[in-house]
Amino acid sequence: MRFxxxxxVAGLSVGSIYALIAVTLNLTFWTTRTxxxxxGAILMLCTMATAVAARSGVPIWLAGTVGILxxxxxxxxxxxxxxxxxxxxxxxxxxxxxxLGFGILIQGIVSKYLGNQAVAFPDVVLDAAxxxxxxxxxxxxxxLVVFAFSLxxxxxxxLAIRYTVWGRVVQAVAxxxxxxxVFGVPxxxxxxxxxxxxxxxxxxxxxxxxxxxxxxxxxxxxxxLISGFVASIVGGFGRNWGALLGGLVIGVIEQVVGGYVSTAxxxxxxxxxxxxxxxxxxxxxxxxxxxxxx
Amino acid sequence: xxxxxxxxxAVLCDARFVGLLALAIVAAAxxxxxxxxxxxxxxxxxxxxxxxxxxxxxMAGQISLGQAAFMGIAAYASVLLVKVAGWPFAxxxxxxxxxxxxxxxxxxxxxxxxxxxYLAMMTLxxxxxxxxxxxxxxxxxxxxxxxxxxxxxxxxxxxxxxRTLDTADYLRLLAVIAxxxxxxxxxxxxxxxxRAFFAVHESETAADSIGIDSAMVKxxxxxxxxxxxxxxxxxxxxxxxYVGPESFELHRSIEILVMSVIGGLGSLPGQVVGAVALTWxxxxxxxxxxxxxxxxxxxxxxIFVVMPRGLAGLLFPPPRMIRPAWRQAAAPPTATTGGSAxxxxxRTVLAWTGLRRSFGGLTAxxxxxxxxxxxxxxxxxxxxxxGKSTTINVLSGLYPPSSGRIELAGADVSxxxxxxxxxxxxxxxxxxxxxxxxxxxxxxxxxGAHVHARYGALEAGFGIGRIRRDEPAAIAxxxxxxTAMGLDDVADRVLExxxxxxxxxxxxxxxxxxEPDVLLxxxxxxxxxxxxxxxxxxxxxxxxxxxxxxxxxDHHMDFLARVVDRVVVLxxxxxxxxxxxxxxxxxxxxxxxxxxxxxxxDARG
Numbered sequence: 001m002r003f004x005x006x007x008x009v010a011g012l013s014v015g016s017i018y019a020l021i022a023v024t025l026n027l028t029f030w031t032t033r034t035x036x037x038x039x040g041a042i043l044m045l046c047t048m049a050t051a052v053a054a055r056s057g058v059p060i061w062l063a064g065t066v067g068i069l070x071x072x073x074x075x076x077x078x079x080x081x082x083x084x085x086x087x088x089x090x091x092x093x094x095x096x097x098x099x100l101g102f103g104i105l106i107q108g109i110v111s112k113y114l115g116n117q118a119v120a121f122p123d124v125v126l127d128a129a130x131x132x133x134x135x136x137x138x139x140x141x142x143x144l145v146v147f148a149f150s151l152x153x154x155x156x157x158x159l160a161i162r163y164t165v166w167g168r169v170v171q172a173v174a175x176x177x178x179x180x181x182v183f184g185v186p187x188x189x190x191x192x193x194x195x196x197x198x199x200x201x202x203x204x205x206x207x208x209x210x211x212x213x214x215x216x217x218x219x220x221x222x223x224x225l226i227s228g229f230v231a232s233i234v235g236g237f238g239r240n241w242g243a244l245l246g247g248l249v250i251g252v253i254e255q256v257v258g259g260y261v262s263t264a265x266x267x268x269x270x271x272x273x274x275x276x277x278x279x280x281x282x283x284x285x286x287x288x289x290x291x292x293x294x
Numbered sequence: 295x296x297x298x299x300x301x302x303x304a305v306l307c308d309a310r311f312v313g314l315l316a317l318a319i320v321a322a323a324x325x326x327x328x329x330x331x332x333x334x335x336x337x338x339x340x341x342x343x344x345x346x347x348x349x350x351x352x353m354a355g356q357i358s359l360g361q362a363a364f365m366g367i368a369a370y371a372s373v374l375l376v377k378v379a380g381w382p383f384a385x386x387x388x389x390x391x392x393x394x395x396x397x398x399x400x401x402x403x404x405x406x407x408x409x410x411x412y413l414a415m416m417t418l419x420x421x422x423x424x425x426x427x428x429x430x431x432x433x434x435x436x437x438x439x440x441x442x443x444x445x446x447x448x449x450x451x452x453x454x455x456x457r458t459l460d461t462a463d464y465l466r467l468l469a470v471i472a473x474x475x476x477x478x479x480x481x482x483x484x485x486x487x488x489r490a491f492f493a494v495h496e497s498e499t500a501a502d503s504i505g506i507d508s509a510m511v512k513x514x515x516x517x518x519x520x521x522x523x524x525x526x527x528x529x530x531x532x533x534x535x536y537v538g539p540e541s542f543e544l545h546r547s548i549e550i551l552v553m554s555v556i557g558g559l560g561s562l563p564g565q566v567v568g569a570v571a572l573t574w575x576x577x578x579x580x581x582x583x584x585x586x587x588x589x590x591x592x593x594x595x596x597i598f599v600v601m602p603r604g605l606a607g608l609l610f611p612p613p614r615m616i617r618p619a620w621r622q623a624a625a626p627p628t629a630t631t632g633g634s635a636x637x638x639x640x641r642t643v644l645a646w647t648g649l650r651r652s653f654g655g656l657t658a659x660x661x662x663x664x665x666x667x668x669x670x671x672x673x674x675x676x677x678x679x680x681g682k683s684t685t686i687n688v689l690s691g692l693y694p695p696s697s698g699r700i701e702l703a704g705a706d707v708s709x710x711x712x713x714x715x716x717x718x719x720x721x722x723x724x725x726x727x728x729x730x731x732x733x734x735x736x737x738x739x740x741x742g743a744h745v746h747a748r749y750g751a752l753e754a755g756f757g758i759g760r761i762r763r764d765e766p767a768a769i770a771x772x773x774x775x776x777t778a779m780g781l782d783d784v785a786d787r788v789l790e791x792x793x794x795x796x797x798x799x800x801x802x803x804x805x806x807x808x809e810p811d812v813l814l815x816x817x818x819x820x821x822x823x824x825x826x827x828x829x830x831x832x833x834x835x836x837x838x839x840x841x842x843x844x845x846x847x848d849h850h851m852d853f854l855a856r857v858v859d860r861v862v863v864l865x866x867x868x869x870x871x872x873x874x875x876x877x878x879x880x881x882x883x884x885x886x887x888x889x890x891x892x893x894x895x896d897a898r899g
Contacts, residue, residue, distance in 0.1 A: 092410035101594020108587030279404030
């Protein structure tokens, strides 16, 4: 029982990161109806850049800022190079393939020039050896901090979406891009800001993950992205609270199965959940089916 | 330049050239160096894999990010059958390919329910699950260590029919198999099977509307594609004498996709070029390995914008979808819109009663009843949003009715899927013509003959059996319809190069190829010139004479006045008028719905 609770707490913690990644996918989905298949490389880029900068003596807060800016910038490029031209091609195959390619490109560049080896990630707030006592169960303090931090970021974004001018425009674009354009909203700017923000938040998710894992390598983002997909799909694409629910559920399932069977089995189960939910209820547990338009 | 391209395309796409090349490899195999044999062997296997993803992604439009898993399933299956069960190689390879095909068929069920990027995620997930399973199930698959010591030509341990194969023999075998597969695919692509793949790629709704069961077509594409990838995978496993999970991971699936898009999605010779280039380059350029993923990434980012048709777009003329041999075998056309004598003019063929369709709180069509007789042309008119298109969408099966009953030739068809409704004899067109842009006019029109042909993938590929009768007959019929519609001079023009008006007429011609008893035309005259309207008019009157029932939704009153027998006017989803078009013009209710309520002049009030 204690073991299960420990695993569940770890699961909630990593699940909150999955939710955060899913929310960054939502940001681009709302504004352009696209999902970045290269998001894993974006968050790897931030984390790698932070780790490498910190290793060479840059203070951690500065290194983190540089990393987050790098991933935000990479997303702006991705929008310009992959998403914008593909919208003229039509269909989703164009942007799905080109964003996937963008991720492979970044991963290729990083492993070529920063090396293929795992880099140790510095502790930002707490180190992994610190524990807190919760109802007699020792729980890594790191997990709690990560959980609180990702939830805060998600909540802040949700508030921004609800109560800022930018957020309302994003909501409007998500509802009806054509109409929003007609009203004279500077769409390009809204889209670019959303992508930059998506990249920055993905970077934060990467740093949080690296806090738990302790190291980062060029291949680090991909399985995280898949988990982000699972969180999105389970909760219903484009829904922040759905993403949170989906992320937490998947995080707990993955950790519990991972703890009792094997890590690979944990991962396999979350992939199986992805397939099953896609097949049975593509709109997600909380989503509503989109009406087919002739 | 165009001439060179044409010649190059004609030579490379010719079955005789491929056969000669295979023969040359068979003859030269023993004289080649070991390294060259291996290079060609890998190239041939890559050609098979590129062709497999081309079938699914290039032709049928279903993106696959897990193609390597199909290879892996067959490779493990074949290798285990040989090593553990003691099967002969000659049986284990086809068995492995069949198991991959079965996996493709199974995957096609959940995959058929999702589209667009959800499908990309699903195939990604499928590919990753396969690798996880292989890693974990180490009692069978050897886990991350893989399986070694597989009977192979390199170890001189592969015995087939009592003969020990060396690498030259294996290369010969590969060349013969690949030539046979390419021959089969070139026939398949230029048949109703290949054309249906492209039709589903372009629009599933449009494919269903002419009776092509798009769900079944997709299942067929998955099964054939997975089987082909499996064949390549099984042959690969025995070639290298080792299988391990890392050979079938995501990066392999990406590599397969890159080969196919560089070669040119949808083009068969393009696949050969892409596969050969990506096999040969890494061996020639030492630095390639270092920059491999940077290059792959860059290719995937840029290809759809810079070179959407890949190398094939530069090297070859666009692929055509009809085999010249069938065209030569076709009888000379007789101009006809496809009316057959079995229809009894005047008998009711379509009747709907109490038809109702609502979307959430909005009722688009309410309690609408009407009937159509064979040889009758009915105009359905009304202002925008009055429920005309919804009526067509419900009748054709695109939306199930919220309530009400639709009877076609006496049988209830309400709630049946669109392709079944089309096969029962009711076909519709769309407001925005949904045709395959890269097809010629004739190829588009031939899509309408899909339901009348019976031949399958095997007959189509090898040009045997029923295709020898069905395909020339369909071509002759299509030519007849085009002549009747006045489109015969543009029969071989690529559709996307034609003006809009032509596309509408082509869509009507394609619907006629299904030989419907009831034809539903959704704004057929919109955007047509007067001359084109004249052709449309003649076609409609021809159909009426042949006993076809036609329902036309349109705003063009002069056109309607010349063709319809009577009209029904809808407003807010309800019928407000039924009768002759002349009487409609004087009807106060109709005038009111178009022009607004006339205030009764009452100066005293």
